[in-house]
Amino acid sequence: MSEKMKLIQRVLIIKLRHHGDTLLITPVINTLKANFPNAKVDILINKETMPMIEHFSSIHHIFVLDKAWKNEGKLARLRHEWKLITDLRNQQYDVVINLADQWNSAIITRFTGAKIRVGYDIYKRQSPIWKKCFTHLIPLGSVDNKHIVEQNLALLQPLQLPKIDTQVSMAYSHQDKHIVTEKLKAHKVLGSYIVIQPTSRWFFKCWDESKWSKLIDALEQEGNQIVLTSGPDPREQEMVETIIKGCTSNSVVSLSGQLSLPQLAALIDNARLFIGVDSVPMHMAAALKTPLIALFGPSKLFHWSPWKHIGEVLWAGNYGELPDPDDVNTNTETRYLSLIPVEDVLNAVRGQLK
Incomplete structure (x- = not known):
């Protein structure tokens, strides 16, 4: 220098x-x-x-x-x-x-x-x-x-810097952590839990609600506590409600639309596992070194994959044809992630929970 x-x-x-x-x-x-x-x-x-x-x-x-x-x-x-x-x-x-x-x-x-x-x-x-x-x-x-x-x-x-630090950092306050702890206590979540954020502001990045319901049922039957989250957008909250209605279990906890982003970070940081789609919470999980399962569709994986993550990325392109990312109509209702089977996501989750 x-x-x-x-x-x-x-x-x-x-x-x-x-x-x-x-x-x-x-x-x-x-x-x-x-x-x-x-x-x-x-x-x-x-x-x-x-x-x-x-x-x-x-x-x-x-x-x-x-x-x-x-x-x-x-x-x-x-x-x-x-x-x-x-x-x-x-x-x-x-x-x-x-x-x-x-x-x-x-x-x-x-x-x-x-x-x-x-x-x-x-x-x-x-x-x-x-x-x-x-x-x-x-x-x-x-x-x-x-x-x-x-x-x-x-x-x-x-x-011409001699030191390069490639770490992504996500920070939150002690108050954020306290708020999340109290919300979990109110839902009687006192032990380990898995965070699932099934939503994105772009619905073409989302998996089917029915598949999320099946995955949650299977995970809860295996003794896992699930905490669902989403952004405050009414469409995202509606998606979470549809997923919960599709579950046979009634022990799913929803904090959908209830958390700020730093509070969501506190929730993810203390989770056993994060499961989600190509979205901000996925990048937060990677930054916080929380093991994750990320579902990807027609996004540029080499640009937007979770950076230096612990866990596994399931790309819909491995199961069928996807449009070029530059050709996707971001307002489409098409669920490109539908190609990913529930069983493969479940197996990936089990692999991380060993």
């Missing part, structure tokens, strides 16, 4: 995407702190994704873009955005790592005035304006077939 790099004191990381994307930037934060332990690392993310990293102690400050600003009118939105840009510029960052591909992220990067500004060289962003926003561009094509964690870490190449 050069003497110039050793002087780095203030760093900004930008990622304006979804919850899972936000969680998977934590190896970048971990790597920066490993190399610059005294540096202050700030984050700019979409406000709704803040629960993914709000308890992560390695972050100095979290700045947010709030989608609700759009509802306040153009002038109000511009005032919010100008204040954000001004606040960021006043931090006098040494380095900005832009992990996003949106124009607003590039413009914000440029306006910070940081001496080192790193972003992706993307085929759809070949404008001279995009290029002028950065001092270093990493060709996305060079890492396009790698996991998102590896893509994120690739943007640190210009810093």
